[in-house]
Amino acid sequence: xxxxxxxxxxxxxxxxxxxxxxxxxxxxxxxxxxxxxxxxxxxxxxxxxxxxxxxxxxxxxxxxxxxxxxxxxxxxxxxxxxxxxxxxxxxxxxxxxxxxxxxxxxxxxxxxxxxxxxxxxxxxxxxxxxxxxxxxxxxxxxxxxxxxxxxxxxxxxxxxxxxxxxxxxxxxxxxxxxxxxxxxxxxxxxxxxxxxxxxxxxxxxxxxxxxxxxxxxxxxxxxxxxxxxxxxxxxxxxxxxxxxxxxxxxxxxxxxxxxxxxxxxxxxxxxxxxxxxxxxxxxxxxxxxxxxxxxxxxxxxxxxxxxxxxxxxxxxxxxxxxxxxxxxxxxxxxxxxxxxxxxxxxxxxxxxxxxxxxxxxxxxxxxxxxxxxxxxxxxxxxxxxxxxxxxxxxxxxxxxxxxxxxxxxxxxxxxxxxxxxxxxxxxxxxxxxxxxxxxxxxxxxxxxxxxxxxxxxxxxxxxxxxxxxxxxxxxxxxxxxxxxxxxxxxxxxxxxxxxxxxxxxxxxxxxxxxxxxxxxxxxxxxxxxxxxxxxxxxxxxxxxxxxxxx
Ligand SMILES: Nc1nc2c(c(=O)[nH]1)N[C@H]1C(S)=C(S)[C@@H](COP(=O)(O)O)O[C@H]1N2
Ligand SMILES: [Mo]
Numbered sequence: 001x002x003x004x005x006x007x008x009x010x011x012x013x014x015x016x017x018x019x020x021x022x023x024x025x026x027x028x029x030x031x032x033x034x035x036x037x038x039x040x041x042x043x044x045x046x047x048x049x050x051x052x053x054x055x056x057x058x059x060x061x062x063x064x065x066x067x068x069x070x071x072x073x074x075x076x077x078x079x080x081x082x083x084x085x086x087x088x089x090x091x092x093x094x095x096x097x098x099x100x101x102x103x104x105x106x107x108x109x110x111x112x113x114x115x116x117x118x119x120x121x122x123x124x125x126x127x128x129x130x131x132x133x134x135x136x137x138x139x140x141x142x143x144x145x146x147x148x149x150x151x152x153x154x155x156x157x158x159x160x161x162x163x164x165x166x167x168x169x170x171x172x173x174x175x176x177x178x179x180x181x182x183x184x185x186x187x188x189x190x191x192x193x194x195x196x197x198x199x200x201x202x203x204x205x206x207x208x209x210x211x212x213x214x215x216x217x218x219x220x221x222x223x224x225x226x227x228x229x230x231x232x233x234x235x236x237x238x239x240x241x242x243x244x245x246x247x248x249x250x251x252x253x254x255x256x257x258x259x260x261x262x263x264x265x266x267x268x269x270x271x272x273x274x275x276x277x278x279x280x281x282x283x284x285x286x287x288x289x290x291x292x293x294x295x296x297x298x299x300x301x302x303x304x305x306x307x308x309x310x311x312x313x314x315x316x317x318x319x320x321x322x323x324x325x326x327x328x329x330x331x332x333x334x335x336x337x338x339x340x341x342x343x344x345x346x347x348x349x350x351x352x353x354x355x356x357x358x359x360x361x362x363x364x365x366x367x368x369x370x371x372x373x374x375x376x377x378x379x380x381x382x383x384x385x386x387x388x389x390x391x392x393x394x395x396x397x398x399x400x401x402x403x404x405x406x407x408x409x410x411x412x413x414x415x416x417x418x419x420x421x422x423x424x425x426x427x428x429x430x431x432x433x434x435x436x437x438x439x440x441x442x443x444x445x446x447x448x449x450x451x452x453x454x455x456x457x458x459x460x461x462x463x464x465x466x467x468x469x470x471x472x473x474x475x476x477x478x479x480x481x482x483x484x485x486x487x488x489x490x491x492x493x494x495x496x497x498x499x500x501x502x503x504x505x506x507x508x509x510x511x512x513x514x515x516x517x518x519x520x521x522x523x524x525x526x527x528x529x530x531x532x533x534x535x536x537x538x539x540x541x542x543x544x545x546x547x548x549x550x
Contacts, residue, residue, distance in 0.1 A: 046180065048127040050202060054179040055126015055136065056119060057209040062140055062172025063118060064216035066147060069164035071223040076154050078147030078165040080277040083110050085150050087275050092433040092535060099322050104272055111277075118143070126176065133180050137173040144169020155363025156280065179205050224278075228392075231281050235389060235396050249313045249334050254492035257501035258447035258463040263494070264315075265331035267386050272393050273320045273329060273407065275428070279392045280361035280414040287397055289381075293357070293419035296348030303397050306383055309338045314378045314403075317467055317499040321406040321438055322534045326445050326543040330467070332498050335401045336384030340373045343381065344420075349374070353420035357427065358400055361414040366427035368402060368410045369437065370420065377403050377470055378497065381415065403497035404470030406438035406538060435537035442468035442527045444476055444502075444519035444543060451545040457510050462488075462547070463503040468521035472496030475520040478504045481513055488517075496522065508549040516544040 063079065070077040076084075087110070090098075102109045121143070129136025147165030151157055179202060255263040284303040292298040313336045320329035340356075349370060357367035373379045379402040383390060390396040395413030402410035408429045419425070423436070430436050444466035449455045462480075466473045472493070477485040491501035520526040531541035 046130045046202075048130055050199075051126040051128070051130035051136075051180060052123035053126065054176055054202070054206050055122040055124070055129065055139075057206045057213065058126065058136070058172045058176035058179065059118060059122025059140060059143070060172075060213035061175055061209050061216070062144065062168040063115075064168070064213040064220065065171045066144075066164040066168030067220035068216045068223075069167055070151070070161075071220040071227075073160070073164070074227070075161040075164065076151050076157050076278070077220070077224070078151050078168070079111065079114055081150035081154050081157070081161070081165075082147060083107075083114055083277045084154060084275065086110065086114070087277070095432075096322065096533075096535060099273075100324065103328075107277055126180070129176060129180050133177055136176045136180060140173040140176060141169050144172075156361060175205075175209050179209070228279065228281070232392050235284075235392060237389070249315060251315070251334075252492045252494065255494050255501065257489075257491040257503040258465055260447040260450070260463075261445075261465050261501065263332060263491075263498075263501060264386060265333060267333070267388060267391050267394070270331040270333065270385075270394065271320065271329045273322065274413060275364055276362050276414075281392070282361055282397050282414065284397050289398065289415045289417055291343055291347045291418045291420075293421050294350040294353035295344075295420050296350060297346070299343065299347045301343065301381075303383075306338055306381065306398060309342070311336055311383075312339060312378065312380065313384075314380065314401075315495050315498045316378065316401055316403050317469055317497065318401060318407055318411055319440060319467070319469075321408050321434065321538045323443075323539065324534060325443070325531070325539050325541045326545070327539075330499070333385050334387065335380060335382040336387075337380040337382035337398070337401070340379040340381055340400070340402075341376075343418075344373055347420075349420055352422065354422045355420070355425060357419045357421045357425045358412040358415060359417040359419070360412050361416045364412065364428050365425075366409050366412055366429070367421070367425060368405050372402055372405060372410070379403065379410075404440055406440055408434060409436075409438035433536060438537060440467070440469045441538045441540055442466075442471070442473075442519055442521045442525065443539075444517045444527065446478075446515060446517050446543050446545050449545075449547050452548050454548045454550050455508060457508050457549050460506055460508050461503050462506050462515060463501065464517060464543075465499045465501050466517075466519035467499035468519065469497050469499075472522040473500040473519055474522045474524070475526075476500075476502040477518055477520075479516050479518075480506065485518075508547070510549050513547045513549065514544060515547050516542045518542045 066078045098106045098109065125136055125139030129139070144165050147168070148162035151161040151165055152159050154161070251264060288300050288302040290298060290300050313334055315332065316335050317330060317332040323329035353370050355367040356370055356373050357365065359365045379400070381398050382395070382401045383398050385391065385394055390399060395415070398415045399413040400411055400415060409427060426436070445464045446462060447464040448462065462478055466476045473490065476488040476490060478488050479485050486504055488502040488504040491503070493500060518527050518529070527542065528540050529542050532539060
């Protein structure tokens with residue numbers, strides 16, 4: 001094909017001075033080679049910025065088509081698959097930094113980051129494709145293959161999950177090829193056409209591509225969020241065994257003392273930490289988990305089995321090893337479920353089993369000593385949280401809860417398998433630089449007043465929470481400026497497995513005061529002043545704030 005193929009189209013255009021000038025110049029540029037065939041004159045390449053824009057539009061279309069097909073066929077979106085791989089491969093320091101700075105928005109930030117990287121790459125690919133169009137096709141194709149491999153390799157996904165990314169790449173690469181295959185004819189001279197036929201066609205094609213991409217992306221997002229919402233509302237149907245009242249445990253009114261921290265954390269306010277970009281959605285009719293490995297009789301337990309077994313409700317505070325001193329990655333709930341010990345006794349734990357190693361539906365793993373399941377503490381397979389079925393974000397249909405252990409070694413959400421193993425097996429976080437065992441460290445936090453939030457002078461109070469799960473809190477002391485440590489009043493003791501609130505009366509005088517807190521657990525150990533980072537096995541140090549009195 002040559003430039004002259006364009007001429008019939010050109011005739012359709014409203015004739016105007018610039019177009020006529022273009023036609024005339026094209027004719028002038030025509031050369032005739034030795035054997036008399038009209039040769040295509042050397043043409044300047046399309047400007048790089050047009051290539052970048054074309055790359056952005058075509059790349060966007062590739063991603064959006066991939067997301068749309070993934071949403072329709074209900075497989076993992078290529079973006080989430082790559083995001084999950086990024087999470088799995090991110091070095092510990094970066095992950096810690098992300099959790100600290102973005103808190104639970106870390107996944108939103110990751111998605112924005114992925115889209116930004118893709119957009120920049122697509123623009124570079126498009127700009128290069130103005131010189132060699134195959135660079136564009138190959139570039140988009142390469143991203144398609146990356147997305148396909150990531151999707152097919154995620155736990156619970158198969159070869160079919162590669163399809164959305166591959167189809168998206170084919171569509172995106174084709175559109176880029178159509179947009180860039182023929183370089184623009186830039187008309188030389190002072191009468192240069194600012195918007196000739198080719199450029200207009202280019203703008204229309206690329207603009208349409210961008211609009212279609214945005215629409216496809218929006219539809220994909222809609223389908224996915226509708227499906228998740230529908231699933232969540234189904235899952236929220238009360239479990240019959242719960243009755244209408246939900247929680248059966250009485251929480252004494254005296255358990256509260258910190259006005260900023262309810263003793264029971266409502267489900268919607270409960271911190272959430274996991275590696276999942278989208279929640280595994282188990283159909284409870286077909287879901288079950290297994291107990292296998294070093295046991296006499298492997299078990300398969302369905303949702304109905306769990307509900308039919310004797311249930312217990314326990315108040316247990318769980319917390320994250322990534323919780324900084326004074327941090328918020330801690331929550332207290334009434335968990336309902338089946339005692340893990342009962343299940344393990346039925347399966348028959350063999351001699352030599354060292355670790356209870358569990359796997360989630362999305363392939364996350366962790367492990368804790370067998371002793372923690374059998375030493376009498378209330379380790380459980382939980383199906384309920386604060387009188388409701390487990391929310392999807394917190395592990396529906398079932399999760400593990402083990403009093404006294406950080407979540408990263410014990411609290412598997414979306415449970416799929418429990419194996420009895422030796423210590424050779426390593427949970428998800430262990431090779432990523434976290435300690436193999438994760439007993440919770442004794443900690444305390446000032447909840448009221450808030451750091452540097454002014455309060456009125458006069459009689460008032462300082463209050464907060466302290467925790468040493470499964471050991472219990474014996475004493476909390478507060479130090480104001482450099483004064484004596486004062487013993488705080490402890491709120492009603494509900495259980496050693498939950499946090500304990502505390503309060504100290506205080507006559508506040510105007511000015512800034514440094515206030516710090518330390519707790520002593522029921523073994524008599526007082527938390528250390530030494531500040532250590534969250535890695536590898538939990539932060540230590542005394543929570544210290546500045547109280548501003550007007
Ligand atoms: N499947 C799965 N379970 C998981 C995790 C995870 O990443 N995936 N994170 C663990 C960690 S680190 C913590 S602190 C707790 C947090 O539980 P929550 O989100 O219900 O508060 O879940 C644990 N269970
Ligand atoms: Mo955690």
